[in-house]
Amino acid sequence: DAGVIQSPRHEVTEMGQEVTLRCKPISGHNSLFWYRQTMMRGLELLIYFNNNVPIDDSGMPEDRFSAKMPNASFSTLKIQPSEPRDSAVYFCASSPQGHTEAFFGQGTRLTVV
Amino acid sequence: AQSVTQLDSQVPVFEEAPVELRCNYSSSVSVYLFWYVQYPNQGLQLLLKYLSGSTLVESINGFEAEFNKSQTSFHLRKPSVHISDTAEYFCAVRRGNDYKLSFGAGTTVTVRA
Numbered sequence: 588d589a590g591v592i593q594s595p596r597h598e599v600t601e602m603g604q605e606v607t608l609r610c611k612p613i614s615g616h617n618s619l620f621w622y623r624q625t626m627m628r629g630l631e632l633l634i635y636f637n638n639n640v641p642i643d644d645s646g647m648p649e650d651r652f653s654a655k656m657p658n659a660s661f662s663t664l665k666i667q668p669s670e671p672r673d674s675a676v677y678f679c680a681s682s683p684q685g686h687t688e689a690f691f692g693q694g695t696r697l698t699v700v
Numbered sequence: 701a702q703s704v705t706q707l708d709s710q711v712p713v714f715e716e717a718p719v720e721l722r723c724n725y726s727s728s729v730s731v732y733l734f735w736y737v738q739y740p741n742q743g744l745q746l747l748l749k750y751l752s753g754s755t756l757v758e759s760i761n762g763f764e765a766e767f768n769k770s771q772t773s774f775h776l777r778k779p780s781v782h783i784s785d786t787a788e789y790f791c792a793v794r795r796g797n798d799y800k801l802s803f804g805a806g807t808t809v810t811v812r813a
Contacts, residue, residue: 591743618799620801629803629804629805629806630790630803630806632800632801635799635800637799642799643799643800678743678744680744682799687732687734687749687751687794688732688734688746688749688801689801690746691736691743691744691745692743693742693743694742694743
C-alpha cells in the first residue's frame with residue numbers, strides 16, 4: 588500500500604483565498620484524522636472521522652475551517668478565507684478498526700501570504 | 701484528561717554516543733504509549749509502541765523505550781546513535797477507550813560527527 592497520500596505537498600496562497608487540502612487514507616482504514624503542526628502549538632488534532640462520519644471537530648479553530656469525507660477513500664480540509672496565521676503543516680492520518688496507532692501522510696505545508 | 705510532557709526540546713549528541721529522550725504523561729486510566737519520529741520535511745512514522753505486556757519495547761533500528769507506570773514515564777533510549785538518527789521525536793499517549801492521540805511538544809535530536 589502506498590500509505591496515506593496527501594496533496595498538494597506545498598501550497599502558497601494569498602490571504603483571503605480558499606484553500607483545499609486533500610487526503611487519501613490507507614485502503615481499509617475506517618478512522619481518519621486531520622492534524623495541524625506549528626512551532627508554537629505543536630501537533631493539534633483538528634477533526635476525527637470514523638466510517639466517514641465526523642465524530643469530533645472540537646479542534647477546528649473556527650468557522651473558516653471545514654472538513655468533509657464523502658467516501659472511505661477521500662477527505663478534504665478547506666479553509667475559506669485563509670489568513671496568514673493558518674500557515675502550518677497539515678497532516679492527515681488514518682487508522683484501521685481496533686488499531687491503536689495512526690499512520691501519517693507526508694503533510695501539506697501551507698503558506699498564506 | 702491527559703497530557704504529555706517531553707522534558708527536552710533539543711538534544712545535541714555526538715555520533716556513537718548514547719541518547720535518552722524523556723517523556724512523562726498524566727492519565728488516570730490505562731494508556732497506550734507511542735514514540736513517533738519525524739525526519740525533515742517528512743510525516744510522522746511510528747518508531748515503537750507499548751500496548752501491554754513487557755514494559756520494555758524495542759524498535760528495529762536500535763531504539764528502546766520502557767514503560768514505568770509508577771513514574772508515568774516512557775523514556776526513549778538508544779545506546780549508540782548515527783547521523784541518520786537526526787530527527788524530531790514525539791511521544792504520544794492514547795487512553796485505552798479513546799481514539800485521540802495526544803502528542804508531546806517534540807524533542808529535536810541533532811547527531812554530530
